[in-house]
Amino acid sequence: MATKILAVELQKLEYADVPASGLPSDWTELDNVHEETFKYFEGEPTTESYKNVKGGVYYTEVKEGDKHIEATIGKYDLQTKANLQGGTYTEATSSSGATWTPPETPQNIYKAVRGTTKDGVTITFPKALVIASAVENKKAIGQGVKFIPLVPDDSSLSSEIWNDNVKQA
Numbered sequence: 344m345a346t347k348i349l350a351v352e353l354q355k356l357e358y359a360d361v362p363a364s365g366l367p368s369d370w371t372e373l374d375n376v377h378e379e380t381f382k383y384f385e386g387e388p389t390t391e392s393y394k395n396v397k398g399g400v401y402y403t404e405v406k407e408g409d410k411h412i413e414a415t416i417g418k419y420d421l422q423t424k425a426n427l428q429g430g431t432y433t434e435a436t437s438s439s440g441a442t443w444t445p446p447e448t449p450q451n452i453y454k455a456v457r458g459t460t461k462d463g464v465t466i467t468f469p470k471a472l473v474i475a476s477a478v479e480n481k482k483a484i485g486q487g488v489k490f491i492p493l494v495p496d497d498s499s500l501s502s503e504i505w506n507d508n509v510k511q512a
Contacts, residue, residue: 346509352461353381356414358427358454358490361470364497366422366504367455371426373488375418377480383459383466385410410492410503412458412468414484415478416486427488456490463508468492469500 346474359367386408393402416423421443425432429450435441452473458466471490478487492502 346507348460348464348503348507350383350460350464351465353414353458354461355405355457355459356381356412357457357459358473359457359469360497361431361453361455364499365468366467366500370455371423373414373416373419373423375416377415377485380413380480380485382413383410383458384413411455411489412466412471413487413489415480415487417480417483417485419486424475424486427454427473429485448471453493454490465504465506465508467504467506468502469497469504470497470502 353376356373357370358373359369359370361367388408389406391404391406392400392428393404395401422432424430424443428445429452430443430445433442452475453470454473454509456468456471456473460466468490470493472493474489476487477484479485
């Protein structure tokens, strides 16, 4: 019998560099995601019907709805900001703190992302375009992130993988 899942309440959000093959083995946890900002979105599929001259539908094309995972990170360092938003990170020295400067033009950032829910379900995008920006959240400047799944470089993987993490006895 199949395991029933709830897939409710994000417990962990992680990202990693996209490996040439397989899934990442080394993930970085985003350790302070603002409560209730985690969202998994899947748009409804759209259809386009083709009709003949008599008005009968002879073919219908179905297109998958857009998907993404998004969240606001409430506590982060400037290295993480650079990893997800691009730009230049410079480590602290004995005379100044660490700095981040944004890129002059938008950069395409690709990461793998994995969200884990309260009941242990993981939703993984092996390769995702990262859209990141500063967002206001309860008087603080959070790091907003949106991960949009893409076709992985490894053709043996799907662009989205759900795992209930229940092993056979």
